[in-house]
Amino acid sequence: MNERYERGLARQAELGGPGATRARAYDALADIAPDLSRLAVEFAYGDIHARPGLDPARRELVVLGVLTALGGVEPQLQAHLETALNVGVRPAELVEAIMQALPYAGFPRVFAAMTVARRVLQSRDLLPVPPP
Structure with a gap:
């Protein structure tokens, strides 16, 4: 795992975990787009949501x-x-x-x-x- 992904997972944990709804969405697409959930964690949470301000x-x-x-x-x-x-x-x-x-x-x-x-x-x- 890379630093962005780890930072994203840590941010999700701070927010109460990925939650059942988000986890279901990630799991539901794993067989067609396995990288989609990784990209969401890296970008949305590791890059954007973890910004200060x-x-x-x-x-x-x-x-x-x-x-x-x-x-x-x-x-x-x-x-x-x-x-x-x-x-x-x-x-x-x-x-x-x-x-x-x-x-x-x-x-x-x-x-x-x-x-x-x-x-x-x-x-x-x-x-x-x-x-x-």
């Missing part, structure tokens, strides 16, 4: 906004919602971060993201979320 909670809020705006990335959104909770982002903050995407991403993408958030929060027995 933002604490893990703020970094996850940024990622949630981007994934919400992209749409169609529910597995990644779920993984980052789980990670955000692992690093101390409160449920109401998750909801608000997704709501902030509404003027830019539109109702369909925000509803889709909020549906994933509801599922994650429900799985952790964090519903209902009190209003801000």
Whole structure:
């Protein structure tokens, strides 16, 4: 293993591990694209996520906004919602971060993201979320 990969694994461990959702995504493609998960760990976590400048909670809020705006990335959104909770982002903050995407991403993408958030929060027995 190389230094970038080791740094990426260490960063994932700091964030609560790769998580079941992320691990399933990596494993599901191992037979067709075995290098994809290695590249994700090296680049996304070893290079980008490990940069200084933002604490893990703020970094996850940024990622949630981007994934919400992209749409169609529910597995990644779920993984980052789980990670955000692992690093101390409160449920109401998750909801608000997704709501902030509404003027830019539109109702369909925000509803889709909020549906994933509801599922994650429900799985952790964090519903209902009190209003801000």
